[in-house]
Amino acid sequence: MTVAVHPTSTGARRGTGRGRDAVPGALGLLTVVALWEILPTAGVVNPEYLPPFTEVASALADQLGTSTFWTALGQTLRGWAIGLAISMVAGIVVGMLIGSSRLARELTASTIEFLRPIPSVALIPLVVLLYGSQPKSALVLVVYAAFWQVLVQVLYGVADVDPVIRDTARSYRFSRWARFRQVVWPTALPYVVTGFRLAAAVALILEITAELVIGVPGLGQRVGVARSSGATDTMYALVVVVGLIGVAVNASARTVERRVLRWHPSVRRESA
Template sequence: MTTAATTAPERRRRRLSGSNFALGAIGLFSIGALLEILPRIGVMDRRFFPPSSEILTMLLRQLGEPGFWTAVGQTMRGWAIGLTIAMVAGVLAGVVIGSIPVLREFTASTIEFLRPIPSVALIPLVVLLYGTKIQSALILIVYAAFWQILVQVLYGVADVDPVVRDTARSYRFSRWTQFKQVVWPTALPYVVTGFRLAAAVALILEVTAELVIGVPGLGRNLGIAQSSGAVTLTYALVVAIGIIGIIINLFARYIERRVLRWHPSVRRDVAA
């Protein structure tokens, strides 16, 4: 290949990625400015859509209130506990089912049936069982996140190279060594992908439980703000929840990079 033809686009790409950040900032700022001006000049109804500066001011004021931080803590706690339970259960079940062919064959149809059941269908049941206690949120989170992780782990365990597996067996590795040296390293990228998907799903269900059932947290505050007509606060809380979503996303990607730093392959998400 001629070098001129390949280096020129590369240069262009590098220059762009440098300015991408600036462009993105300009984009965010412009949208913010638009959401400031439109309500002020009356194109958007101020009663339903306050100018962005008012939302931002409200958010900053919230940051100084202990009650806000309590709610953030409650939301994060539910998310973290639910996600942890789902992770442990999903990985354990995935490894066990994945490593035993008979088990995999027998459970496949059941998993395929249970997985797409929307966990929000369980809302009335958990309300009866636990009311507004944190358990209500946890059940919804664990149900939704568990399948994401389980399916990824199953893909991962199935991805083990048969030649490598046979080699390990022919050297009479113990079951534990086989798992540690062969199965786990292969499955790890999938486990991490499952973690990233589950982290996002867990936040969705935590907020849903707060909003719909009234489990304490930012979502409940949001619902109260909305129903009491505190429009600016409603938007400020939506922005706050969005920021938490971004932080969780960045956190999951950071974990992914950390865990897979040594891993030779960069894997794409398995269609789940």
């Protein structure tokens, strides 16, 4: 019998793989930046609407020196994080409760299918009536959008428990709590992590939308102010910041995924 133990990590090989991918990626990004610089400078596009990259970069540098920028960044991140946390906890708890009972699943299925597709932005008039431009408005929109992402994933996850593993846990007389802790939770975890990644992205979109449209304090609101005062370069600078936040959110969600799911086939394959 052969022992087929793979090394748990092949960091070196993965590192070179990532390095190879990084070269064309960086080239592509450089091309975009170059075009962004050349097109407005050459007059192909109106610099009023699209200032050259260097101007936007210097506007960004100016922004980094102001306290309003950092306050707005903090407000956006706080709103996003609180909304995401509430959605995660609510989605996991509700999903586990519904998922563990067939009756609950059947009772709620049609309601979930009806409520889930409602775009969160359709609730803007409602939250404006309720809270005006307070952070609560953004919170409601963020939670509404992100909650469904988590809930649906958790429901799939709970349904994914293998019957053989369930029998195994039963035959070894696991308690109810142990069956949840040792069987249902680890099985659902990959789905929870996927839900987290999707919810994190959606939450950021809704946070910025609420700030931009309703005027909830944050980066989105600063974008709106920059636009209406004709500071196009500042507006683009802020948009770039929002984009970078998005990239950071996605990257950190992927890191969490790899850490938590070392044993899972999707992660295993990467390291095999």
